[in-house]
Each structure stands twice: as C-alpha cells, then as structure tokens.
Amino acid sequence: MLSEIRRSVRNQWVVLAMTGELDLGSSPVLRQAVVAEVADGHHHLVIDLSGVDFIDSAGLGSVVGALRRVRSHDGHLLLVCSEQRVLRAFQMCDLDRVFTFHVDVDSAVGTPVRV
Amino acid sequence: MSGIVELRVPAVPEYLQMVRSVVGAAASTGANLKPERVSDLRLAVSEAATNAMEAHGLSGVEDRVVIRCDLSASQIEVEVADCGPGFDPNSLPPLPDVDSPDRLRHESGLGVSLMYHLTDETIVESHGEGTAVRLIVHFGD
Numbered sequence: 001m002l003s004e005i006r007r008s009v010r011n012q013w014v015v016l017a018m019t020g021e022l023d024l025g026s027s028p029v030l031r032q033a034v035v036a037e038v039a040d041g042h043h044h045l046v047i048d049l050s051g052v053d054f055i056d057s058a059g060l061g062s063v064v065g066a067l068r069r070v071r072s073h074d075g076h077l078l079l080v081c082s083e084q085r086v087l088r089a090f091q092m093c094d095l096d097r098v099f100t101f102h103v104d105v106d107s108a109v110g111t112p113v114r115v
Numbered sequence: 116m117s118g119i120v121e122l123r124v125p126a127v128p129e130y131l132q133m134v135r136s137v138v139g140a141a142a143s144t145g146a147n148l149k150p151e152r153v154s155d156l157r158l159a160v161s162e163a164a165t166n167a168m169e170a171h172g173l174s175g176v177e178d179r180v181v182i183r184c185d186l187s188a189s190q191i192e193v194e195v196a197d198c199g200p201g202f203d204p205n206s207l208p209p210l211p212d213v214d215s216p217d218r219l220r221h222e223s224g225l226g227v228s229l230m231y232h233l234t235d236e237t238i239v240e241s242h243g244e245g246t247a248v249r250l251i252v253h254f255g256d
Contacts, residue, residue: 021135024165025128054135056161057229061222068219085154092232093225094213 005033010109013078014042017105019051022059030059034066043075046108055086060093067099078108117187123179124164126171126197134164134182141184142191148254156193156252159233162226163195163248170199170246190235193250201241 006017014037020026030047037045047066049055067077080102081087090096102108120141124130135157142153160182167180181196210224211217230237236251 021132023128023131023161024168025131054157054161056158056165057223057225058165060225064219065222071219089158092229097213098218 005029007033010046010105012113013044013046013109013111015046015048015105015109017048017051021054022049022052022062023054023056024058027058027062030062031065034062034069038069038073038075043070043073044077044113045070045075046078046080046102046105048105048108049079049081049083049086050104052081052086053083055089057089057093060089060095063099064095076113078102078111080105080108119186120184122182124182126168126176126178126180128165128168131161131164131168135161138182138184138193141186142252144186148191148252152252155233156191156250159230159237159250160193160195162230163193163250166226166248167195167197167199167246170197170202174200189255190251190253194247195250196245196247198245201243201246203241204239 004019008015008017016030016033018030022030034045045066047063063079070077077099079099082103087096087101090099120137122134122137124134138160139153139157142148142156164180164182171178171180176198178198183194185192185194204227207224207227210221230248230250234250235253238249240247
C-alpha cells in the first residue's frame with residue numbers, strides 16, 4: 001500500500017516522491033496529488049518512484065494520467081526509477097517509450113525545462 | 116511441496132497487497148521458481164484480483180473475491196473468481212499505439228494482456244454470473 005507522497009520543489013520542478021506499492025488502492029493518491037499540482041499551476045513534475053517496489057496496470061494508469069494532465073498545460077513529466085521490477089512493468093506495456101526515466105532525482109531536476 | 120491455499124477477501128483494493136503477499140509466499144515454496152517469475156505471478160494476480168474487485172464494485176455485488184492457489188510438484192495455479200457480470204476477453208478493444216496522443220486518454224485496459232504475458236497459461240472462463248481467471252506458472256521453465 002502506498003504510504004505517503006513527499007513533495008518538494010527543486011529548480012523548476014515539483015517532485016512527488018512516492019513509497020510503497022502503486023495499485024488500485026494507492027493510485028488515487030497519486031492521481032489526486034497530480035490534479036492538485038496542475039490546478040495550482042505547477043505543470044513540470046517529477047514523480048520519484050525510487051521508493052515504489054511494486055506497480056501494476058492501475059498504477060501505470062495513474063502515471064499515464066499524470067502525463068496527460070501536465071501535457072494538457074504544455075508541462076513536462078519526468079520519472080525517477082531504478083527498480084527493475086517497476087521498470088519492467090513499464091516495458092511490458094511499451095510505456096517506456098512514452099516516459100523519460102532518470103536514475104535519481106538530482107538527474108531529473110537538472111533537466112532544463114523546455115518551454 | 117504441494118497444497119492449496121484459499122483466500123476469500125472483500126472486494127476492496129486494500130486487500131490487494133495481502134493477496135499478492137500470500138500468492139508470492141506460496142509460489143516461493145515451489146521448486147526452483149526464480150524470484151523474477153514469482154514477481155511476474157504476483158503482478159498477474161494483482162491484475163486479476165483488481166479486475167474481480169472492480170467487477171464486484173461496478174455491479175454492486177457484495178460477495179467476496181476468491182483466490183485459490185493450487186501448488187503441485189510441477190506448477191502453481193492461481194484461480195481468481197468473482198461473481199461479477201462477466202466479460203469476453205476476446206472482444207476487449209485494443210489500446211491506441213503508444214506513439215499516438217490518444218494513448219494517454221486510456222488509464223486502464225492493460226490488465227488482461229499483462230496476465231497472458233506474465234504467465235505460462237492464462238485461462239479466462241466468463242459468463243453472466245461471474246468470471247474465473249486461472250493463472251498457471253510451470254516450475255523449471
């Protein structure tokens with residue numbers, strides 16, 4: 001179960017760091033957090049999945065929804081993930097072709113925002 | 116080692132983690148099943164149990180979802196059974212290509228294909244009174 005989302009601001013990015021397992025039960029937490037950020041005008045997001053050790057299609061769906069929401073405001077979404085089981089879930093659904101992955105948060109927030 | 120483990124859980128997502136844990140523990144007792152294959156089975160079971168819970172939720176069914184692990188010397192078979200309205204796995208609409216902007220409009224629709232991808236055999240038996248998904252992983256492959 002997703003235990004928490006920690007929020008921080010680094011450079012021009014809002015970082016949402018998640019822990020736990022991302023599934024049907026916990027994905028609404030991510031979805032609501034992203035909706036709130038976009039509503040507040042924060043359109044450049046990093047979702048840090050370093051603390052996530054399981055993701056299923058419901059979890060993947062919430063990340064897809066996050067990308068759609070930021071893009072609808074010309075925003076950007078970067079993912080931080082090095083856990084092979086989580087990366088494999090993205091790959092099996094070809095979603096690794098949709099997202100930009102970074103190995104750590106420092107690398108992600110060092111990415112300049114292209115407007 | 117062989118045996119049967121059966122869970123009857125309420126159709127609420129808070130039980131998914133427990134379902135995955137029990138199935139993962141059962142699968143880990145199988146002979147030489149690699150951790151990667153245990154992880155694959157946990158993911159497949161999560162997809163099946165998610166679909167079952169959503170089927171109960173959408174149709175207002177209050178029965179429990181039944182997860183039955185049947186462990187033999189050669190394989191583990193996990194059956195996830197619900198009392199929902201059923202569906203035809205062969206008539207699910209395909210998702211747009213990932214290169215299409217329309218793909219981002221779809222936050223669901225991956226579960227059934229993942230089950231087939233992650234297991235050696237996935238058998239879906241569905242009718243108007245429920246669905247049973249059998250997920251089979253052979254040992255030693």
